[in-house]
Amino acid sequence: MSRRACDTLIRADRIVTQNDERTIIEDGGIAIAAGRIAAVGPWMEIDAAWQGETVMNLGRSMVLPGLVNAHTHASMTLMRGLADDLPLMEWITQHIFPVEQKLTPELVRLGATLACCEMARTGTTAFYDMYLMEQAVAEAADATGMRAVVGEVIFSFPTPAYANLDAACDVVRAMHDTYRNNDRIRTAVMPHAVYTTTPELLTRTAKLAEELDIPLHIHLAETTTETAQCMEKFGKRPVAYLDSLGLLSPRTLAAHCVDLTDDEIRRLAETGTRVAHNPESNMKLASGIARVRDMADAGVVLGLGTDGACSNNNLDMFAEMSTCALLQKVATMDPTVAPAQQVLDMATRGGAACLNWPGIGSIEPGNLADITALDLDQPGLMPMYNPASHAVYAASGGDVRMTMVGGEVVYRDGAFPKVDYPALLAEVRSAAAWVRKQFEGNGK
Ligand SMILES: CSC[C@H]1O[C@@H](n2cnc3c(O)ncnc32)[C@H](O)[C@@H]1O
Numbered sequence: 001m002s003r004r005a006c007d008t009l010i011r012a013d014r015i016v017t018q019n020d021e022r023t024i025i026e027d028g029g030i031a032i033a034a035g036r037i038a039a040v041g042p043w044m045e046i047d048a049a050w051q052g053e054t055v056m057n058l059g060r061s062m063v064l065p066g067l068v069n070a071h072t073h074a075s076m077t078l079m080r081g082l083a084d085d086l087p088l089m090e091w092i093t094q095h096i097f098p099v100e101q102k103l104t105p106e107l108v109r110l111g112a113t114l115a116c117c118e119m120a121r122t123g124t125t126a127f128y129d130m131y132l133m134e135q136a137v138a139e140a141a142d143a144t145g146m147r148a149v150v151g152e153v154i155f156s157f158p159t160p161a162y163a164n165l166d167a168a169c170d171v172v173r174a175m176h177d178t179y180r181n182n183d184r185i186r187t188a189v190m191p192h193a194v195y196t197t198t199p200e201l202l203t204r205t206a207k208l209a210e211e212l213d214i215p216l217h218i219h220l221a222e223t224t225t226e227t228a229q230c231m232e233k234f235g236k237r238p239v240a241y242l243d244s245l246g247l248l249s250p251r252t253l254a255a256h257c258v259d260l261t262d263d264e265i266r267r268l269a270e271t272g273t274r275v276a277h278n279p280e281s282n283m284k285l286a287s288g289i290a291r292v293r294d295m296a297d298a299g300v301v302l303g304l305g306t307d308g309a310c311s312n313n314n315l316d317m318f319a320e321m322s323t324c325a326l327l328q329k330v331a332t333m334d335p336t337v338a339p340a341q342q343v344l345d346m347a348t349r350g351g352a353a354c355l356n357w358p359g360i361g362s363i364e365p366g367n368l369a370d371i372t373a374l375d376l377d378q379p380g381l382m383p384m385y386n387p388a389s390h391a392v393y394a395a396s397g398g399d400v401r402m403t404m405v406g407g408e409v410v411y412r413d414g415a416f417p418k419v420d421y422p423a424l425l426a427e428v429r430s431a432a433a434w435v436r437k438q439f440e441g442n443g444k
């Protein structure tokens, strides 16, 4: 029988497909053609049916769908480790915002490029990003080969990217135009939060998202302080306030969602609003613990995100999965809560739903070839009985040996084929001196 041609054949000891049946294949193979998964199955069958231009034998590796970081601010890598150990409102208003007002597109691009390397290095293939001068983030994601949903953050005050709301909407439209035919970069509308916007701004952004038929992303119910401010200013709690302005829908991804009542959880589920859970950021800023079990039980679509590297302080989704599972157990004093498979689902299939991006989050024929591989010969991954447990509790991003987006390798065995990594490091080192000076200027 003649074999069908494909671009790449991958062989690995274990393939965790994350398909509907959560099939795990031993000594498996994946055939990749034109950036998509053409076939997946036992290596004997794949090898018999497919002829790969390149054959990547990953040996004792566990292949997984690329992880999806459902909420981040990539460029904040440049501020990693500055302004630690503060509560959200003080951290953001007194330390972060003043420095962000002085950022340039070059710095935003540099921080995002570093973030893309960190994400590729730690098994993430797609991320949902909100920042200022986001065009530069889009360019970084495009150049490094990553998949991203990007959006210019919209505040009710001017930023280096726009002077007012009309101009902010123009920035969103222009980015949407630039990337409308891009396979890996999509755009979304991103009002920052209820405490940095106005009702008019939120209504306008919801209309813009509908008009352009793109998603909307916002920080929501992150702290009890946010709730108190929202009550005082608008007479409603954050979820009811967004609901009254028409912002709750399957188009919307809400980050954090920590301070929620039972009714609010029901409302998020009813409206199909997706939630990006950010446990490490919530812990570091002492924002609280999101009610993951209750949200999942109510049917809320859940993804997992790191938030920015300044409130985490890394972009490692393997670490985030572990934290998510452990935090839920201690919060509920129930070790059965947030089991490994559910948490792995959040970081893969759930993330795909949060990004509104069908075709990622599982390894199945027809899906995009977004794949990562853990090195099972690492001492911390020996022996292996349960792959989902390994991915969530035992692995760290440092165990990743290969990451691929749309069939293209973005990280393999210490190398970033699409990045001049030594040059990037040199640039980051010199930018760090400027960043440190800005923070010193803010009394930190
Ligand atoms: C300018 S883009 C996004 C905006 O959000 C800020 N940010 C980072 N982490 C958080 C968080 O946990 N809650 C609210 N806002 C956050 C970031 O510094 C940017 O200003």
Ligand SMILES: [Zn+2]
Binding pocket: 071, 072, 073, 219, 255, 307, 308
């Ligand atoms: Zn955030």
